[in-house]
Amino acid sequence: MNIETRKYKIIQKVIQSSDEQLAKIEAMLKEESELEAKLEKAMQQVKEGKVKPHSEVRKRYEKWL
Structure with a gap:
């Protein structure tokens, strides 16, 4: 299915929504x-x-983990 057909099908669904x-x-x-x-x-x-760095963030919040 090409892009134009896919777009048209989506448009039809939106219209019927x-x-x-x-x-x-x-x-x-x-x-x-x-x-x-x-x-x-x-x-x-x-x-x-x-x-x-992840290690720095982890060290800072280690007490809550």
């Missing part, structure tokens, strides 16, 4: 977008060296 289903789809897309933004921010922090 109830309000409740549509709200769930919107929530899922929003969550995905927020996750992508957080991952991009994390990757930027790694590039800028704003991270700590």
Whole structure:
């Protein structure tokens, strides 16, 4: 199945969705977008060296583990 066919099938499903289903789809897309933004921010922090080694973090929080 090519990409255009897959997109068309998804569009058909969205058109046939109830309000409740549509709200769930919107929530899922929003969550995905927020996750992508957080991952991009994390990757930027790694590039800028704003991270700590796992061993250092583990040592700091050892009393709670």
